[in-house]
Amino acid sequence: xxxxxxxxxxxxxxxxxxxxxxxxxxxxxxxxxxxxxxxxxxxxxxxxxxxxxxxxxxxxxxxxxxxxxxxxxxxxxxxxxxxxxxxxxxxxxxxxxxxxxxxxxxxxxxxxxxxxxxxxxxxxxxxxxxxxxxxxxxxxxxxxxxxxxxxxxxxxxxxxxxxxxxxxxxxxxxxxxxxxxxxxxxxxxxxxxxxxxxxxxxxxxxxxxxxxxxxxxxxxxxxxxxxxxxxxxxxxxxxxxxxxxxxxxxxxxxxxxxxxxxxxxxxxxxxxxxxxxxxxxxxxxxxxxxxxxxxxxxxxxxxxxxxxxxxxxxxxxxxxxxxxxxxxxxxxxxxxxxxxxxxxxxxxxxxxxxxxxxxxxxxxxxxxxxxxxxxxxxxxxxxxxxxxxxxxxxxxxxxxxxxxxxxxxxxxxxxxxxxxxxxxxxxxxxxxxxxxxxxxxxxxxxxxxxxxxxxxxxxxxxxxxxxxxxxxxxxxxxxxxxxxxxxxxxxxxxxxxxxxxxxxxxxxxxxxxxxxxxxxx
Amino acid sequence: xxxxxxxxxxxxxxxxxxxxxxxxxxxxxxxxxxxxxxxxxxxxxxxxxxxxxxxxxxxxxxxxxxxxxxxxxxxxxxxxxxxxxxxxxxxxxxxxxxxxxxxxxxxxxxxxxxxxxxxxxxxxxxxxxxxxxxxxxxxxxxxxxxxxxxxxxxxxxxxxxxxxxxxxxxxxxxxxxxxxxxxxxxxxxxxxxxxxxxxxxxxxxxxxxxxxxxxxxxxxxxxxxxxxxxxxxxxxxxxxxxxxxxxxxxxxxxxxxxxxxxxxxxxxxxxxxxxxxxxxxxxxxxxxxxxxxxxxxxxxxxxxxxxxxxxxxxxxxxxxxxxxxxxxxxxxxxxxxxxxxxxxxxxxxxxxxxxxxxxxxxxxxxxxxxxxxxxxxxxxxxxxxxxxxxxxxxxxxxxxxxxxxxxxxxxxxxxxxxxxxxxxxxxxxxxxxxxxxxx
Numbered sequence: 001x002x003x004x005x006x007x008x009x010x011x012x013x014x015x016x017x018x019x020x021x022x023x024x025x026x027x028x029x030x031x032x033x034x035x036x037x038x039x040x041x042x043x044x045x046x047x048x049x050x051x052x053x054x055x056x057x058x059x060x061x062x063x064x065x066x067x068x069x070x071x072x073x074x075x076x077x078x079x080x081x082x083x084x085x086x087x088x089x090x091x092x093x094x095x096x097x098x099x100x101x102x103x104x105x106x107x108x109x110x111x112x113x114x115x116x117x118x119x120x121x122x123x124x125x126x127x128x129x130x131x132x133x134x135x136x137x138x139x140x141x142x143x144x145x146x147x148x149x150x151x152x153x154x155x156x157x158x159x160x161x162x163x164x165x166x167x168x169x170x171x172x173x174x175x176x177x178x179x180x181x182x183x184x185x186x187x188x189x190x191x192x193x194x195x196x197x198x199x200x201x202x203x204x205x206x207x208x209x210x211x212x213x214x215x216x217x218x219x220x221x222x223x224x225x226x227x228x229x230x231x232x233x234x235x236x237x238x239x240x241x242x243x244x245x246x247x248x249x250x251x252x253x254x255x256x257x258x259x260x261x262x263x264x265x266x267x268x269x270x271x272x273x274x275x276x277x278x279x280x281x282x283x284x285x286x287x288x289x290x291x292x293x294x295x296x297x298x299x300x301x302x303x304x305x306x307x308x309x310x311x312x313x314x315x316x317x318x319x320x321x322x323x324x325x326x327x328x329x330x331x332x333x334x335x336x337x338x339x340x341x342x343x344x345x346x347x348x349x350x351x352x353x354x355x356x357x358x359x360x361x362x363x364x365x366x367x368x369x370x371x372x373x374x375x376x377x378x379x380x381x382x383x384x385x386x387x388x389x390x391x392x393x394x395x396x397x398x399x400x401x402x403x404x405x406x407x408x409x410x411x412x413x414x415x416x417x418x419x420x421x422x423x424x425x426x427x428x429x430x431x432x433x434x435x436x437x438x439x440x441x442x443x444x445x446x447x448x449x450x451x452x453x454x455x456x457x458x459x460x461x462x463x464x465x466x467x468x469x470x471x472x473x474x475x476x477x478x479x480x481x482x483x484x485x486x487x488x489x490x491x492x493x494x495x496x497x498x499x500x501x502x503x504x505x506x507x508x509x510x511x512x513x514x515x516x517x518x519x520x521x
Numbered sequence: 522x523x524x525x526x527x528x529x530x531x532x533x534x535x536x537x538x539x540x541x542x543x544x545x546x547x548x549x550x551x552x553x554x555x556x557x558x559x560x561x562x563x564x565x566x567x568x569x570x571x572x573x574x575x576x577x578x579x580x581x582x583x584x585x586x587x588x589x590x591x592x593x594x595x596x597x598x599x600x601x602x603x604x605x606x607x608x609x610x611x612x613x614x615x616x617x618x619x620x621x622x623x624x625x626x627x628x629x630x631x632x633x634x635x636x637x638x639x640x641x642x643x644x645x646x647x648x649x650x651x652x653x654x655x656x657x658x659x660x661x662x663x664x665x666x667x668x669x670x671x672x673x674x675x676x677x678x679x680x681x682x683x684x685x686x687x688x689x690x691x692x693x694x695x696x697x698x699x700x701x702x703x704x705x706x707x708x709x710x711x712x713x714x715x716x717x718x719x720x721x722x723x724x725x726x727x728x729x730x731x732x733x734x735x736x737x738x739x740x741x742x743x744x745x746x747x748x749x750x751x752x753x754x755x756x757x758x759x760x761x762x763x764x765x766x767x768x769x770x771x772x773x774x775x776x777x778x779x780x781x782x783x784x785x786x787x788x789x790x791x792x793x794x795x796x797x798x799x800x801x802x803x804x805x806x807x808x809x810x811x812x813x814x815x816x817x818x819x820x821x822x823x824x825x826x827x828x829x830x831x832x833x834x835x836x837x838x839x840x841x842x843x844x845x846x847x848x849x850x851x852x853x854x855x856x857x858x859x860x861x862x863x864x865x866x867x868x869x870x871x872x873x874x875x876x877x878x879x880x881x882x883x884x885x886x887x888x889x890x891x892x893x894x895x896x897x898x899x900x901x902x903x904x905x906x907x908x909x910x911x912x913x914x915x916x917x918x919x920x921x922x923x924x925x926x927x928x929x930x931x932x933x934x935x936x937x938x939x940x941x942x943x944x945x946x947x948x949x950x951x952x953x954x955x956x957x958x959x960x
Contacts, residue, residue, distance in 0.1 A: 234908035314723040
C-alpha cells in the first residue's frame with residue numbers, strides 16, 4: 001500500500017490519482033421543490049421521478065410522484081449555469097402515483113408521460129407547453145388495477161408504436177398472507193395506433209424494475225426483470241425473449257443457460273462498465289448489490305458473474321453517519337458526474353420502513369469510477385449523502401452547464417434537488433437523438449464513443465432504475481479530450497458515421513445527417 | 522412411548538379437561554384450539570422466511586420458545602399435561618390460572634399472539650401488518666360465542682404465559698442479532714484447513730453467528746457430551762482419506778441425476794428464501810397434524826419437543842463448527858482438485874463440520890419417531906408453492922437420511938460432515954424426546 005502510494009507520488013501518474021470529487025449544493029427549497037412521497041404500506045415501494053423537456057426550451061422539467069399525496073409537475077426556470085429554479089404547476093396532479101417515465105408514445109414530437117399508480121395506470125398525451133390530456137382510453141390502454149412498480153418500453157421491429165411492459169407488485173388485498181401473491185406483469189403491444197389487450201407475463205414475481213436491453217447484441221432486445229424476493233415463491237430474476245410477432249418467452253436454465261438469482265431486486269442500471277462491448281447490469285437490493293458482467297459473450301449464454309465486490313461497488317452498508325446495519329438500495333444510475341470520462345454510479349438508499357435490522361440512516365451513494373475498475377465512495381464529500389428515506393432519482397443536467405445535477409424522491413419528506421457546483425476541468429458533450437417517424441427519441445439506439453483503443457457502448461433505453469426515467473440530453477464526460485468521437489447505431493440497425501464533436505457542446509444527432517449544434521436560448 | 526395414531530386420537534377423549542364448558546362444546550373448542558395453533562404456525566413459517574435476522578439457528582431458537590409457549594399455555598389448564606418448567610434449562614413455573622372459567626382457544630391465541638409479536642418484533646412492515654391481521658382474525662375465531670369475562674380472563678392469562686416465556690428467552694444469549702448475524706470484524710484462521718469465505722457477498726466475508734455455540738440450551742444438560750468426534754485428518758495429498766472425501770463431492774457433483782438435483786433443492790432450505798431447515802420439519806408436523814387431525818395437545822407437545830431439539834441441535838452443531846473451523850468442499854476442490862468446479866447449491870457462509878441440516882434432521886427425526894412412531898409414512902409438500910414436487914417418505918429417519926445426503930448432492934458438505942451431523946442430532950433429539958409433557 002505505502003509502496004504503491006510512493007510510486008504514485010513519484011510518478012504523479014494520472015492512473016494513480018483519485019478521481020475528482022464533484023461538489024453538489026442542495027437547492028431544494030430555493031428551487032421551489034416540496035413534493036413528498038407519502039403514504040403507508042401500499043407506498044413502501046415506488047417513489048419515482050421523470051425528467052423531460054415539455055416546454056421546448058431544452059431545459060428538463062421534473063415530474064414528481066407523491067404516493068398518497070399529489071404528484072406535481074415542475075417547470076424548469078433555471079438560467080443556464082445558474083441556480084436551479086422550478087415553477088410548480090398543477091398540470092399533472094394525480095393521486096396514488098408511484099412513478100413515471102417520459103415517452104413520446106405517438107411520436108408526434110411532444111413528450112407523453114406514462115404514470116404508474118396504485119390502481120389504474122395512465123397514459124398522458126403531451127399537448128405542448130407542458131399541458132397533458134389523459135389518453136389512456138383513447139389509446140386503448142388497459143390501466144389495470146394493480147400496484148404498478150416497474151416500466152420499460154421499446155419499439156419492436158416494424159411497429160410505429162411502442163411496446164410497453166408494466167411490472168406489478170403484491171396483491172394489496174392480501175393482508176395476513178401477502179407473500180406469494182405477486183400479480184401478473186403486463187406486456188402492452190401496439191395494434192396500429194393504439195394498444196391491444198395486455199399480455200400477462202406469467203409467471204410474475206413482484207417486479208420493481210424492468211429494462212429492454214439487447215444484452216447479446218442480437219438486434220432483438222430482451223426484457224430484463226428485477227424481482228423482489230420478499231414476496232415471490234418459486235421466483236427469481238427473469239429475462240424474456242421478445243421476438244416480433246411472437247409471444248414473449250421466458251429465458252430458462254435448460255434452454256438458454258439462464259442462471260437462477262434471487263435478490264430483493266429493486267432497480268436496474270445498465271452500462272458497459274467493463275468496456276467489453278456488452279451491457280453490464282447493476283442490480284440494487286438489500287445489503288449487497290450486484291454488478292453483473294457476461295462471463296463469456298462468445299458463448300451466447302446469459303451467464304453473468306457478479307463483480308460488485310472486486311469493483312468496490314457492493315454499497316452494502318452506510319459509509320458515513322455511524323449506522324452500520326445493512327443498506328437498502330433503490331434507484332441506481334450510471335453517469336459521469338465528474339466528467340473524467342469514466343462512468344460513476346449513484347444509488348438512492350433508504351429503509352423500507354421500520355426495518356430495525358437495516359440501516360435507518362442510510363446515505364445515498366456516489367461511487368466514482370477509476371481507471372482500474374474499482375469505484376470510490378464520495379457521496380459524503382460530494383454533498384449528496386442524504387439520510388432521508390430515498391427511493392427514485394435522476395441524474396440530469398438541469399441548468400445545462402455540462403455538470404450533472406441530481407433529484408431524489410424521498411418517502412415522507414420532500415424530494416431533494418442538488419445542483420452540481422464543482423469546478424471541474426473535464427470536458428463533456430451532450431447529445432439528443434432525433435429521428436423522423438416513429439420512435440423520435442431513438443429508444444433502443446446505441447451510442448458508441450471511442451476512448452483511445454476502447455469503444456464504449458451506451459444503450460438508449462426507456463425503463464429501469466426505480467420507477468424513474470428521463471428523456472432528453474444524453475451526457476458524456478470527456479476528461480481532457482477536446483472532442484468526442486462517437487457514432488449512433490439507430491434502432492433499425494443503421495450505423496451512423498463516426499463524428500468528431502467539440503467538447504462542451506450540445507448536439508442534435510439525426511440519421512444520415514451531420515450533427516447539429518444547439519445552444520440554450 | 523410414541524403416540525401411535527390410534528392412541529393419539531384417543532388422547533382427547535381420555536384426558537380430563539379442566540374446561541368450564543359442556544363436553545360437546547369442549548370438543549368443538551379443541552378444534553378451535555387446533556385451528557389457532559396451526560394457523561399461527563402458518564404465519565410463523567412466513568415470518569421466519571421474511572425476517573432478515575432469522576438465519577437457521579435463530580429460527581430454530583424461535584421454534585423452541587414458541588413450542589414451549591403453546592404447550593405451557595395448554596398445560597396450565599390441563600392436569601393431564603405436564604409443564605416443562607424444571608425440565609428445560611432455567612424455565613421457572615408458569616403463572617397459574619386464577620379463579621373463574623377459562624377458554625383454551627383464547628388462552629392459546631393470546632399466548633401465541635404475544636409470543637410471536639415479541640420474537641418477531643424486528644420483522645418488516647409487511648410482517649408487522651400480517652401479525653396484526655392474524656391477531657385480529659384468530660382473536661375473533663377464538664372468542665366467537667364466548668362470554669366476554671371469560672375471553673378477557675383467558676387472554677390475560679395467555680399473555681402472562683407469553684411474558685414469562687419471553688422473559689426467559691431474553692436471557693439465553695441469542696435474543697439480539699446484529700448485522701444479520703455476521704460479525705463486523707473477523708480474523709480468519711491461518712491453517713490450510715481453516716474455513717474461508719466462499720462467496721463474493723461483502724456481508725458474508727465473516728462467518729455466521731460464531732458465538733451461537735455458547736447459547737443456553739433447552740433440553741441438553743451437558744452440551745460438551747453432544748460434540749461430534751474429530752473429522753478425518755486434513756490432508757491435501759491425493760490418495761489420502763480427506764482428499765478422497767473431497768473427490769467424492771466433486772465426482773458426485775459432476776454426475777448428478779435429475780433426482781439428486783431435486784433432492785438437493787428440496788432440502789436446501791435457504792435462509793430468507795424458505796422457513797429454514799428447522800421450519801421445514803415444523804412444516805412436516807403441521808402437514809401430519811392436518812392430515813391425521815391430531816389433537817391440539819399432541820401437536821403442541823410435539824412442537825415443543827421438536828423446537829427444543831432443533832434449537833439445541835444448532836447450538837451443539839455451531840459449537841462443533843467453530844471448534845474445528847473446517848473449510849467447505851468448494852474451497853478444497855478448487856484449490857486441489859478442479860479450479861472450475863462449482864457446487865449445485867450456494868455454499869452457506871460458515872464452517873463445514875458438522876452439517877447443520879444433518880444435525881437438525883437427526884434431532885427432528887428422533888423426536889418425531891418418539892412422538893408419532895417408527896415407520897410413520899408421510900408426504901412432504903413444504904415447497905410445493907415454490908414449484909418443488911411433493912416427496913413421500915416411509916419414515917422420519919428416511920427423510921433425515923435423505924436430507925443429510927442432499928448436502929453432498931448440493932456440493933456443500935463432505936460425507937463425514939453429514940454422517941457426524943446426523944449422529945450428533947440424533948443424540949440431542951433423544952434428550953428432547955425424553956422431556957415429559959404428560960402428567
